[in-house]
Amino acid sequence: MDNRSIGVFDSGLGGLTAAKEIMDLFPNESIVYFGDTGRVPYGTRSKETILKYTYSDIRFLLSHDVKMIVIACGTASSAALPHIKDEFSVPIYGVVDAAGYAAVRATKNGRIGIIGTSATIKSGAYTEYIKAHRPGTATFESACPLFVPLVENGHFDTQLTELVVEEYLSGIRSAGVDTLILGCTHYPLLQKAIARYMGNDVTLISPGREVSRFLKKKLDESKRHSPERDKEQYRYYVSDSVEQFEELGGIFLEKEIDGQVSRIDIEKY
Amino acid sequence: MDNRSIGVFDSGLGGLTAAKEIMDLFPNESIVYFGDTGRVPYGTRSKETILKYTYSDIRFLLSHDVKMIVIACGTASSAALPHIKDEFSVPIYGVVDAAGYAAVRATKNGRIGIIGTSATIKSGAYTEYIKAHRPGTATFESACPLFVPLVENGHFDTQLTELVVEEYLSGIRSAGVDTLILGCTHYPLLQKAIARYMGNDVTLISPGREVSRFLKKKLDESKRHSPERDKEQYRYYVSDSVEQFEELGGIFLEKEIDGQVSRIDIEKY
Numbered sequence: 349m350d351n352r353s354i355g356v357f358d359s360g361l362g363g364l365t366a367a368k369e370i371m372d373l374f375p376n377e378s379i380v381y382f383g384d385t386g387r388v389p390y391g392t393r394s395k396e397t398i399l400k401y402t403y404s405d406i407r408f409l410l411s412h413d414v415k416m417i418v419i420a421c422g423t424a425s426s427a428a429l430p431h432i433k434d435e436f437s438v439p440i441y442g443v444v445d446a447a448g449y450a451a452v453r454a455t456k457n458g459r460i461g462i463i464g465t466s467a468t469i470k471s472g473a474y475t476e477y478i479k480a481h482r483p484g485t486a487t488f489e490s491a492c493p494l495f496v497p498l499v500e501n502g503h504f505d506t507q508l509t510e511l512v513v514e515e516y517l518s519g520i521r522s523a524g525v526d527t528l529i530l531g532c533t534h535y536p537l538l539q540k541a542i543a544r545y546m547g548n549d550v551t552l553i554s555p556g557r558e559v560s561r562f563l564k565k566k567l568d569e570s571k572r573h574s575p576e577r578d579k580e581q582y583r584y585y586v587s588d589s590v591e592q593f594e595e596l597g598g599i600f601l602e603k604e605i606d607g608q609v610s611r612i613d614i615e616k617y
Numbered sequence: 618m619d620n621r622s623i624g625v626f627d628s629g630l631g632g633l634t635a636a637k638e639i640m641d642l643f644p645n646e647s648i649v650y651f652g653d654t655g656r657v658p659y660g661t662r663s664k665e666t667i668l669k670y671t672y673s674d675i676r677f678l679l680s681h682d683v684k685m686i687v688i689a690c691g692t693a694s695s696a697a698l699p700h701i702k703d704e705f706s707v708p709i710y711g712v713v714d715a716a717g718y719a720a721v722r723a724t725k726n727g728r729i730g731i732i733g734t735s736a737t738i739k740s741g742a743y744t745e746y747i748k749a750h751r752p753g754t755a756t757f758e759s760a761c762p763l764f765v766p767l768v769e770n771g772h773f774d775t776q777l778t779e780l781v782v783e784e785y786l787s788g789i790r791s792a793g794v795d796t797l798i799l800g801c802t803h804y805p806l807l808q809k810a811i812a813r814y815m816g817n818d819v820t821l822i823s824p825g826r827e828v829s830r831f832l833k834k835k836l837d838e839s840k841r842h843s844p845e846r847d848k849e850q851y852r853y854y855v856s857d858s859v860e861q862f863e864e865l866g867g868i869f870l871e872k873e874i875d876g877q878v879s880r881i882d883i884e885k886y
Contacts, residue, residue, distance in 0.1 A: 386666050387656055392769075394858035397655050497766035500661075508780050515777075589663035615884040 350572040353378040353583075354563075355409030355417040355438075359401075360388035361593065362533030363420030364600035366443070369560035370418070371582070371601075374567070378578040380412045383597075384614060386587030389496060390423040391465025391532065398467055402428035404617040406436060408585070411617070414438065415572055418559060422532040423465050425555075426473035439566070443555035446562035447529050448477035454551045455527040458485045461520035461550075464531030466491045474529060488523040492516040492535075499534040509541045517545055529553045587614040619841040622647040622852075623832075624678030624686040624707075628670075629657035630862065631802030632689030633869035635712070638829035639687070640851070640870075643836070647847040649681045652866075653883060655856030658765060659692040660734025660801065667736060671697035673886040675705060677854070680886070683707060684841055687828055691801040692734050694824075695742035708835070712824035715831035716798050717746035723820045724796040727754045730789035730819075733800030735760045743798060757792040761785040761804075768803040778810045786814055798822045856883040 354374075356367050360383050367381050382405055384390075390398050402424045409417050417440045419425045425442030433440050451460050451474075462474040469491040478485050494512050503509050520528065528550055530536055536554045543552060567573050582605070586593045590609045597605050623643075625636050629652050636650050651674055653659075659667050671693045678686055686709045688694045694711030702709050720729050720743075731743045738760040747754050763781050772778050789797065797819055799805055805823045812821060836842050851874070855862045859878045866874050 386662065393655065394861060397857045493770050494766055494772075497763055501762050503763075508777065508784075511777050511780070588666045592663060 349575045350415045351574050351576070351578070352413055352415035353380045353578070355380050355382070355412065355414030356420055357382040357384070357405045357409060357417070358420040358533060359384050359390040359423065361385070361596055361600055364597055365533055365536060366418065366420035366556035366559050368601050369557050370563060373560045373564055374573070376574040376577050378574065378581045380409060380414055380583050380585070382408055382585045383593060384587050385589070385593060386614065389465070390421060391467050391496065392493065393467060395427050395467065395471070398423060398427045399431060402432065404614055406432075406440065408612065408614060408617040410436070410438070416441065416566070418563060419443065420533055420556065420559065422555060423467045426464065426468040426471040426531070430473060441559065441562060441566065443531075443533075443559050444473045444477055446558040447531065447553050447555040448474055448481065449562065450558045451527050451529050451553050452478055452482045452485070454553065455485065457524070457526045458482070459523060459525040459527075460485055460487050461523070461525035461528040462487055462489045462531055463492050463516065463520070463528065463535065465496070466493055468531050474531060488520045488525055490516050490520055495538060496532065496534045499537045504537055505541045509538060510545075513538070513541050513545045517542065521546055525550060527551045527553060529555070531555060582608060584609040585612050587612060618844045619684045620843050620845070620847070621682055621684035622649045622847070624649050624651070624681065624683030625689055626651040626653065626674045626678060626686070627689040627802060628653050628659040628692065630654070630865055630869055633866055634802055634805060635687065635689035635825035635828050637870050638825050639832060642829045642833060643842070645843040645846050647843065647850045649678060649683055649852050649854070651677055651854045652862060653856050654858070654862060655883065658734070659690060660736050660765065661762065662736065664696050664736065664740070667692060667696045668700060671701065673883055675701075675709065676886040677881065677883060679705070679707070685710065685835070687832060688712065689802055689825065689828065691824060692736045695733065695737040695740040695800070699742060710828065710831060710835065712800075712802075712828050713742045713746055715827040716800065716822050716824040717743055717750065718831065719827045720796050720798050720822050721747055721751045721754070723822065724751075724754065726793070726795045727751070728792060728794045728796075729754055729756050730792070730794035730797040731756055731758045731800055732761050732785065732789070732797065732804065734765070735762050737800050743800060757789045757794055759785050759789055764807060765801065765803045768806045773806055774810045778807060779814075782807070782810050782814045786811065790815055794819060796820045796822060798824070800824060851877060853878040854881050856881060
């Protein structure tokens, strides 16, 4: 039993899809969420800068005495987490292990596609995980830098979305993968267009959903579930406008979060 | 005569187009350029955060004893500059006054279009300038949040560019403007597609070019030209990867800048 909160962070709003899965799966757990909206996006930055930002995000969550940290950001999970996971006293879980684990179990033909931000693909973290856990698997990767701007501008399934999906996924489709990791928290919002292009036989792996399942395994093993609901169960922190986050965050979480969001100066951590 | 450098900053690389115009027009002037590549983009952030970042960018340039500052970033020029211009001891010039001045002189039918980032359009700064300097002018504005990602991913004039141009400019075209302000340093790179869509009769105003002309006027008036070339004439500073900036910056400037770029921690300013 451990009544402390679970810390979750993302470069912005996208990690709320993971937070929501955790809320749904663990109704007793309290969550401290940090969205680095003042420095988003991470996916186009250098590894050195992603590391620096990830350190400060973790230090902020640790200042809230969390019992574990979930990195909901695909970029920070792949480009930073492998280098720092043993440096902190609490366990830190990223979406790479969770989605990689699911992909390895899902594939039948041993051909897995991976899409993500430029930094995620450059890191090679997914391929490394997959080759270590299922030797002989073939992986096919594609960076999709326009997917996040499309989502953030409401192009979930328009003619524009179709054109961009084709540009980024044609190589992966013709490689004959049967499993595709959507390696960035924004991508599940393009799921309809991606699924139509890839066809019914391809399993899409969503990191937000998988990380909550992964967390269940870890909480069960370590017996660190919360015994009861906290009065102040969910708290949200951001590094840019509270209003913008409340408005869009409510859509991601499918519930009002007005009054639960605070702005912090992440540059101090 | 004033041999100190001119300070130029932008949220990233785009401001190099303005720096290049200044170099071409004033071969004797030294320039200190700062590109805030670790916190780019500014255009989607709140006014409060844009103000905070602009303050630190200015403080950094002042630490290099510049004689004047040019804000090459459309977002910082429109959302921050009007609030802070009188707080510093050196003159600070933004692209709004420069491009607004050119647009007011260019229009014949008194109908001007303005495109920019979300923050630029929300600020209303261009319309305010234009109405103050040419009462009775009608302005038509459109935020173009996908233009910067398109440029940064090499979509200068593709089918994708055409679709997005149509989405953002159809209202402005049908309003019958004869002048269009490209209110973000990235947009001149889409000039071909924008010009084709708008037609030959519409004058496109490029802030980078206009700000260097504006600067000429100011330097002539104040007689603060540099009398001679400095040995270390151009210095570049960034808040993310030096290598990325050297590679792309060389393309913007049409010359090698390897070895002239340094990384700084802008969060300390």
